[in-house]
Amino acid sequence: MFESSLLFFTGIGAFVVGLGAAILIVWRDLGPVARLTAPQRVALVVALGGGVLAFGLKLTVIETLTFAGRDRLAPVLTPAEPSEPEAAFEVGRPIWEPLPRVAPAPAGDPTTPEKVALGRRLFFDTALSRDGTLSCASCHDLDRGGADGRPTAVGIDGAVGSRNTPTVWNAAFQARLFWDGRAGSLEEQALGPIANPIEMGADVDDVARRLAADPSWRADFVAAFGPAAAIEPATIARALAAFERTLVTPDAPYDRFLAGDTAALTPRQIRGMSLFETVGCIVCHAGPGFSRASLLAPEGGRAGLRRFPSLATPYTEKYRLTDDLGAARGGTAGIWRVPSLRNVALTGPWLHNGSVDDLSEVVRIMATVQAGREVSADGRVATRVEWSAETRRLTRRTPAALSEADIADIVAFLEALTGDGLRKKARAAATATATASTEPPLASRSP
Numbered sequence: 001m002f003e004s005s006l007l008f009f010t011g012i013g014a015f016v017v018g019l020g021a022a023i024l025i026v027w028r029d030l031g032p033v034a035r036l037t038a039p040q041r042v043a044l045v046v047a048l049g050g051g052v053l054a055f056g057l058k059l060t061v062i063e064t065l066t067f068a069g070r071d072r073l074a075p076v077l078t079p080a081e082p083s084e085p086e087a088a089f090e091v092g093r094p095i096w097e098p099l100p101r102v103a104p105a106p107a108g109d110p111t112t113p114e115k116v117a118l119g120r121r122l123f124f125d126t127a128l129s130r131d132g133t134l135s136c137a138s139c140h141d142l143d144r145g146g147a148d149g150r151p152t153a154v155g156i157d158g159a160v161g162s163r164n165t166p167t168v169w170n171a172a173f174q175a176r177l178f179w180d181g182r183a184g185s186l187e188e189q190a191l192g193p194i195a196n197p198i199e200m201g202a203d204v205d206d207v208a209r210r211l212a213a214d215p216s217w218r219a220d221f222v223a224a225f226g227p228a229a230a231i232e233p234a235t236i237a238r239a240l241a242a243f244e245r246t247l248v249t250p251d252a253p254y255d256r257f258l259a260g261d262t263a264a265l266t267p268r269q270i271r272g273m274s275l276f277e278t279v280g281c282i283v284c285h286a287g288p289g290f291s292r293a294s295l296l297a298p299e300g301g302r303a304g305l306r307r308f309p310s311l312a313t314p315y316t317e318k319y320r321l322t323d324d325l326g327a328a329r330g331g332t333a334g335i336w337r338v339p340s341l342r343n344v345a346l347t348g349p350w351l352h353n354g355s356v357d358d359l360s361e362v363v364r365i366m367a368t369v370q371a372g373r374e375v376s377a378d379g380r381v382a383t384r385v386e387w388s389a390e391t392r393r394l395t396r397r398t399p400a401a402l403s404e405a406d407i408a409d410i411v412a413f414l415e416a417l418t419g420d421g422l423r424k425k426a427r428a429a430a431t432a433t434a435t436a437s438t439e440p441p442l443a444s445r446s447p
C-alpha cells in the first residue's frame with residue numbers, strides 16, 4: 001500500500017512539474033523564437049501538457065496495477081514457498097488412523113474366550129511338532145516382538161529355513177499372510193508350519209489324533225466348539241486363529257498421538273511421520289496396519305503384493321535380495337507381500353531373508369529401491385543429465401534426496417509404532433537374557 005500511494009503522488013508530481021516546464025518553455029523560449037501568437041502558445045502548451053498528462057496517467061496506472069494488485073496476483077505470480085508449513089499431514093486425516101482394538105473375526109466364527117484359551121494352549125504346546133521339541137512360540141516369541149530374532153527360522157532337527165520369522169502380533173489384520181502372501185487367512189496359514197518339514201515337521205492328522213487321545217484336550221475342544229467338537233486340523237486351525245486375533249497392539253505412541261496426546265511423539269518422530277508420507281512409504285505401507293496387504297488398507301488388502309526390489313541397485317547383490325523371488329514366477333525381481341510395520345523395531349533382522357540387521361539400513365534400502373530416492377549424508381545429490389535418444393532431449397534433473405538425518409527421523413517414527421506393552425515385555429526379556437549370560441556357567445563356578 002505504501003508503495004502504491006507513494007507512486008501515485010510521484011505520478012501527480014511529475015505531471016505538475018512537467019506541465020509547469022511546458023508552460024515556461026512555450027512562453028519564454030519557443031513562443032518568442034517561433035513568433036507564436038497567444039492562442040498558438042496555449043494550443044502548444046495544451047498539446048505538450050496532454051502528452052505529459054498521458055505519461056503521468058500511464059505511470060500511475062502501471063504502478064498502481066503492479067503494486068496494488070500484487071496482493072491479489074501473488075498466488076499466481078510466486079510459486080508456493082516450499083518451506084511454508086504445507087498441510088503435510090493433519091491428525092485426523094484419513095491416512096493416519098489408529099489400530100482398532102479388536103481384530104475382525106470371520107463370519108459365523110466369533111472369537112470366544114474358550115476358543116482363545118484353546119488356541120493359546122495349542123500355540124505354546126510342543127505336541128504340535130513331530131518330536132515334541134517345538135511350539136509355535138519357539139519361533140514366535142510373544143515376549144520378543146512375536147518373532148525369533150534370527151535372520152531365518154530354525155526348525156525341527158536344527159533345520160535352517162530360508163525365510164525370516166515374521167511377527168504374529170497384529171497378523172490378524174493381514175489379508176495376505178507369509179512373506180509371499182500365499183495364505184489368505186490365519187486359518188489357512190495355521191496348518192502350514194505344523195506340516196512344514198523344516199518347521200514343525202509333523203503330520204497334521206497325527207497331531208489331531210495325539211490330542212484326541214488326551215482327555216484334557218478333549219475338554220478344551222468341547223468348551224470351544226461344543227459337545228460335538230471334532231479334534232481335527234480344521235478346529236486346530238480355528239482355535240489357533242482365534243488366539244492370534246487377540247494378539248493386537250493398539251497401544252503404540254503413534255495411536256496415542258492420534259488420540260490427541262500430542263506429547264506421545266517426539267519432534268523427530270513427527271518429522272519422520274511427515275517424511276513417511278512425502279517420500280511415498282505410505283503408498284505401500286498404508287492404513288492403520290501400515291501394509292497394503294492389510295484388511296484395514298484401501299481395497300481391503302487386495303493390492304498387497306509388490307515387486308521388490310523394484311529398482312536395480314547394488315543392494316540387490318549385497319543382501320542377496322533376489323536369491324528368493326517370493327511369489328514371482330521367474331524374472332529378475334521378486335513379488336512380495338507388503339509387510340506391516342507395526343512393532344517393526346522389535347522384529348529384526350529384517351526383510352524376507354533376514355539379511356539386514358540395522359533398521360536404518362532397511363529404511364535406506366526402501367527409500368532407494370522402493371521409493372526411488374537417493375540418500376546422501378547431507379541430503380544433496382549431484383544434478384544428473386539424462387539424454388533420451390527417442391525424444392532427442394537433454395534433461396537436467398536434481399532429484400530430491402534424503403539425508404542421513406531424514407533416515408534417522410523415519411527410523412524414529414517406525415519406533416513409535418511399537419506397542420507400549422510389547423516394548424516393556426521385550427525390554428524385560430532382554431534384561432533377563434543379559435543377566436543370565438553374565439552369570440558364570442555352573443561348571444566354572446566350582447573350582
Ligand code: HEC
Nearest residue numbers: 135136139153154155163164165166171177178179193199
Ligand atoms: C521353526 C519356526 C516356526 C515355527 C515353529 C512356527 N512358525 Fe510361524 N512362521 C515362521 C516363518 C519362517 C514364517 C514365514 C514363512 C514364509 O513366509 O514363507 C512364519 C509365518 C507365520 C505367520 C504369518 C505372519 C505374517 O505376517 O505373514 C503366522 C500367522 C504364523 N507363522 C503362525 C504360526 C503358528 C500358529 C505356528 C504354530 C502352529 C507357527 N507359526 C510355528 C516360523 C515358524
Ligand code: HEC
Nearest residue numbers: 280281284306308336337338350351352362366367370371
Ligand atoms: C513400492 C512399495 C513399497 C514402498 C514405496 C516402500 N516399501 Fe517397505 N516394503 C515393501 C515390501 C514389498 C517389503 C517386503 C520386502 C521383502 O519381502 O523382503 C517391504 C519391507 C519393509 C520393511 C521391512 C519389514 C520387515 O519386517 O522386515 C521396512 C522397515 C519398510 N519396508 C519400511 C519402508 C519405508 C520406511 C519406506 C519409505 C522410505 C518403504 N518401506 C517404502 C514395499 C514398499
